């Protein structure tokens with residue numbers, strides 16, 4: 001298997017974190033879809049990364065499908081995708097939410113690459129509203145899951161304990177999608193996070209102590 005990706009792609013990061021935590025060896029190749037010689041567009045009609053090239057030459061995309069495959073390949077290890085159906089739906093909904101935050105940011109990055117006079121400020125505003133709302137949903141959920149004592153720390157920043165996760169009592173794919181989205185927001189729109197979204201950033205910090213998570217952080 002080879003994951004065709006870019007080091008800044010939050011979707012690829014989600015897959016890489018998932019694989020590392022499941023102890024799956026997932027070699028990666030930095031292969032932007034539109035770079036000369038890139039295999040991505042011949043494997044994936046949507047020409048996007050991540051695209052997983054399997055040993056038999058077939059391809060799997062997008063990131064949500066890749067994660068499902070990785071989970072099938074490693075049924076043991078941490079249960080990042082809960083077996084319980086309703087809990088699983090909850091996790092997948094958070095994955096959709098945080099992937100959606102990244103989708104909106106990716107669109108903004110592309111729009112801002114156009115000449116200023118061709119950019120549509122209202123459209124950019126609508127995309128940024130999705131970013132804000134998606135992050136806010138995660139923030140509220142985390143705040144409601146952390147106990148009052150955890151919230152009562154100097155500066156008002158919640159210090160999330162070991163047992164605070166987005167869904168259930170253990171780390172899941174929902175938390176990985178959160179980390180990918182927060183890291184990508186910091187890369188593309190750091191002003192959004194400045195002095196805000198304390199709970200999201202606390203959960204991210206808690207996970208960044210794990211080498212499997214830290215090593216996938218996007219380059220500055």
Ligand SMILES: N[C@@H](CCC(=O)N[C@@H](CS)C(=O)NCC(=O)O)C(=O)O
Nearest residue numbers: 009010011047048049050062063064
């Ligand atoms: N829904 C896709 C989104 C993938 C995506 O948008 N990737 C971006 C890079 S972060 C990309 O390849 N963009 C190139 C393009 O759209 O041409 C997934 O989860 O894998």
